[in-house]
Amino acid sequence: MLGILSRRLLLLTLVLAVFAMLVGGFFSELAIINGREIVVALVADFLRYSLGLFALLVITTSVAQDYEFRQFERLLTMPLARWQYIVAQVLVIASLCLLLVLPVLLVISLYSEWMVGLYWASALWLEIFLLGLLGLLAILSLEKIPLAVCFSIAVYLLAKLSGLISLMLGESVRFSDGSLTSRFVDFIFGAILYLLPGLESFADNNVFFGNGDLLQTLSVQFFSTVIYALFLIAVCLVDFYRKEFNL
């Protein structure tokens, strides 16, 4: 999978990076101060979302092809355990993410300090890795690319916008004078949040404006990602072991 995609991947990353730089350059011209920081933060966020979506598409397509070409049935006739397939997929996702973030490291280091570039590349690797695992879980369960991609993006955005949604639900409870329905919805969302990664699991864009301890931010994200990744892998295993294949 990686061999076929590497050239396209490089080209697409370059096109995206150039586009992001042009947009960032426009904002930099307008900004009175901190023009360079705004450009690099904008480019970094642009790359984050575009590469995240790209990784999601690659991963879901790859597993969907395994379903389509009955690879699972073939694999299960070999002396391979199901967990080995999941581990292999996790390693593929990790490698794909690494390939994706290497150009990011170069681009960000060119615009900013290399330490910040290194932080962003590492943090982005963790974030895309998490998104990739989410995609893996979605495609294993739902088996259809559009459904899996939509589900993964929905969960990702839900996690990222959890603060805003909690705020809205909190306001809704306040405006409805604590009505039972509002409180129930607020409670349900609060419960759902326990199953979503927190904002600390994602790369922190504020580092481009020069505040915060990079190492500490990265370690918090690392531990948060490890715990959530293990949870996702566990769910993938449970789901995959429950599947029936016609051997």
Added chain:
Amino acid sequence: MRRAERPITQLPAPLIWGFGVILFCQLLFHYSSQQRLEASYQALENPLQASIYRGISMGSDQLLGYLLAIRLQLHDNQMGRHFSYSRIDYHQLVDWLQQITQIDPASEYPMLLATRVYSNTPDPERLKLILKFVERSFDQDPQLHWRRLSEASLLAKHRLGDLKLALRLAEKLALQPASVVMPGWARDIRFLLLADMNEFESAIAIVQALLQSGAISDPDEKRFLEAKLLDFRQKLIETQQSGKN
């Protein structure tokens, strides 16, 4: 030799009427274009709460703060035309600046927009709104915003001609504890304003206290203060003598 002209009354009536109608159409068209342009100005909308913007930013709150500030900065440019700041509702403008400051309290951008861009208004009431915003922001973070407050003090003096307001702002700067690091000139604005207000005795007392406190270590600044002290004493004597005469 100048060619003779026929009187207007001798011209064909349809030509005169036609000219009048076309002139009226031209004036009407120009007036309606102006009206259209006036109507095309989109006023500032109310900003959302800072907490909502923070939620929308998906973790990139500082970047969003800068982008909102740039959007606000571009508000006076609409449909390829620049509109005067007099059209901007300064209450809403200050509200926007306030929300952007809350999104990213570490950013100087909203304060810079306030003191360098939106202070360019001939309306004293609008300028006072801007100065109040600067003062409020300074109260929240004196270390970050001392430079903007010193600018605000100068704006109050030179643009508003309100020496009392300028002095109040300068006193805020001067009375900050030593933990708020700023150059000596920022604290010196107070006694310079006092001298402008002919309050030489107070100015002399402040300069003397500064020199005696031992807080001034820079020889250039010490020389400047000593020169000012002499100058103020001279002016005080002159004032007292002119009062007696």
